[in-house]
Amino acid sequence: MEKLEQVRIISLPRIEDPRGNLSIVEEMEHIPFAIERSYWIYDVPGGVARGGHAFREQQEFIIALSGSFDVKVDDGRQSKVFSLNRSYYGLFVPPGLWRQMDNFSTNSVALVLSSTQFDEDDYIRDYNEFVKTYTHAPTNSL
Numbered sequence: 615m616e617k618l619e620q621v622r623i624i625s626l627p628r629i630e631d632p633r634g635n636l637s638i639v640e641e642m643e644h645i646p647f648a649i650e651r652s653y654w655i656y657d658v659p660g661g662v663a664r665g666g667h668a669f670r671e672q673q674e675f676i677i678a679l680s681g682s683f684d685v686k687v688d689d690g691r692q693s694k695v696f697s698l699n700r701s702y703y704g705l706f707v708p709p710g711l712w713r714q715m716d717n718f719s720t721n722s723v724a725l726v727l728s729s730t731q732f733d734e735d736d737y738i739r740d741y742n743e744f745v746k747t748y749t750h751a752p753t754n755s756l
């Protein structure tokens with residue numbers, strides 16, 4: 615299956631309650647990987663984009679715990695945009711895709727569950743290198 619087709623919204627259980635709702639995510643149960651790390655992005659100024667990079671190994675699951683933002687995923691040929699705006703679902707992103715997050719609403723919080731511990735060597739931060747690595751596109755370089 616094409617990598618871009620593996621990117622998908624996963625709905626999480628919702629326990630609705632007049633005292634306030636509750637949602638759950640368990641590794642290997644609701645998402646297809648074990649969680650090695652969690653981080654969150656908050657206090658994002660208006661108009662800013664985050665996460666313009668790809669991961670070689672890291673799988674991730676991104677939830678808009680509060681507010682809303684867009685996640686753009688790109689395989690070097692095509693891209694798709696997913697708008698996240700509820701805390702009871704998230705976006706599964708396999709490795710080997712360029713992804714960027716933008717259009718953060720005021721006070722939004724992005725929770726990222728990751729399959730790996732932090733490793734800068736897992737990042738590809740140069741878009742041209744990403745395209746070369748993942749599309750085997752012919753390049754014009756001599």
Ligand code: TYD
Pocket residue numbers: 651653655663664665666667732
């Ligand atoms: P980065 O992943 O580049 O942020 P984003 O993709 O959202 O723009 O991380 C920003 C900085 O934080 C970078 O210097 C690496 C550091 N960082 C860690 O030290 N540990 C982590 O788990 C993460 C996600 C980032």
